[in-house]
Amino acid sequence: MPDKPVFLTPEGRDKLQQELDNLINVKRPEVAEAIHSAKEEGDISENSAYDAAKEQQAFVEGRIMQIEQMLKNAEIIDSRVATGLVVLGSRVKVVEKGTKDEEEYQIVGSAEADPNKGRISNESPIGRALMGKKKGDSIAVKTPAGELHFRLIEVW
Structure with missing residues (x-):
């Protein structure tokens, strides 16, 4: 079954792309560094900093996948088409x-x-x-x- 289209305005697509870029280029490295630092503290079985960093990593990776899927299925709507009717983007x-x-x-x-x-x-x-x-x-x-x-x- 094909994925459901995600209707986006050009501005919405740009906003999602910026969020994706930030997650990949800023947040992902920050989380990786937090995990590395927490591992250096020793035993990770009772390390709350490690657990928190792993939770943050799961959130970041999940959001990256979600945005990538949305952008893959995006149908950009052009509200500049002057039809006089209410359409997506109107x-x-x-x-x-x-x-x-x-x-x-x-x-x-x-x-x-x-x-x-x-x-x-x-x-x-x-x-x-x-x-x-x-x-x-x-x-x-x-x-x-x-x-x-x-x-x-x-x-x-």
Whole structure:
């Protein structure tokens, strides 16, 4: 079965590549040095510094493998294609019906999602509801608290 594509903006790909470079060129050597130093302390069977360094090594190597896999399966999305429709990479402004509160989001793949920064996954309830919509469309989003209704007021 082929791996699931990882949708990334060019910025998201660059950020992952920078993280990978840092892990390989900085963190991996630091962890190797920490393991070496801990081994020099003698018996490693009761050496907490050695155990901590090995745990850090497992984390770093796991993250390297995860990022490499994500980059291998990356499909770069170009939000500059002016379709007028919400696509991956689009920025949108919505207003909840009955309020004047406007919210801005960028629709990104799940690997880049960060709701605190307004970057929502195309797989999230609101992201799914927005995909393929155009300015002026109404959307309904099912949430645990009930259904919310929004109007899409801008797409760029």
